[in-house]
């Protein structure tokens with residue numbers, strides 16, 4: 717699985733984040749190279765978690781660099797499968813990746829407590845810890861290696877550590893963005909547990925069928 721790195725601007729667009737959404741406590745889960753948390757800085761109460769944070773700074777830097785090159789090559793080879801309106805061009809997207817990686821590595825060195833190594837479906841946070849929990853490009857993206865039971869357990873865990881909202885993006889598989897056949901079953905299970913599940917269009921699209929996020933309200 718790739719460890720990607722995305723900026724605050726990408727997170728704002730993918731999750732339709734308003735300034736008020738960023739005022740409470742936030743968890744970026746499966747955060748990868750979380751330039752999101754780095755850019756929010758001291759003004760925010762944001763934490764990133766990812767199993768990759770068990771790696772040293774040098775190991776992570778090497779993995780992020782190799783994964784960035786792979787991402788760039790994939791986007792260049794299959795450019796017509798993606799929508800370039802938001803990024804403009806493969807080169808601009810790649811420059812954003814480089815800047816985001818640098819910001820993440822430098823912030824992790826300065827504020828290591830903001831970056832916690834952990835894996836879904838077991839997070840090391842008490843119940844109701846965060847106002848907003850975000851999870852991008854893990855659930856649904858990696859359908860296949862991660863099956864329906866894993867998704868159900870992961871979503872239940874994201875809800876457990878939230879005291880407000882959980883937002884998930886995208887809701888389709890990696891690559892061509894094929895639908896995930898058990899998405900509606902997962903939404904039904906969330907509703908049956910007493911929460912709301914809504915799907916909202918967002919102002920971001922890179923995979924053609926990835927213009928929607930899920931918002932779970934606890």
Ligand SMILES: C[S@@+](CC[C@H](N)C(=O)[O-])C[C@H]1O[C@@H](n2cnc3c(N)ncnc32)[C@H](O)[C@@H]1O
Nearest residue numbers: 719720721722746747748768835836852853854
């Ligand atoms: C494609 S990256 C997405 C990173 C970031 N959210 C973004 O949008 O750029 C997927 C991330 O999920 C992490 N991951 C893999 N298995 C995980 C698990 N069981 N729980 C949490 N994160 C996991 C990987 O280490 C990787 O950083």
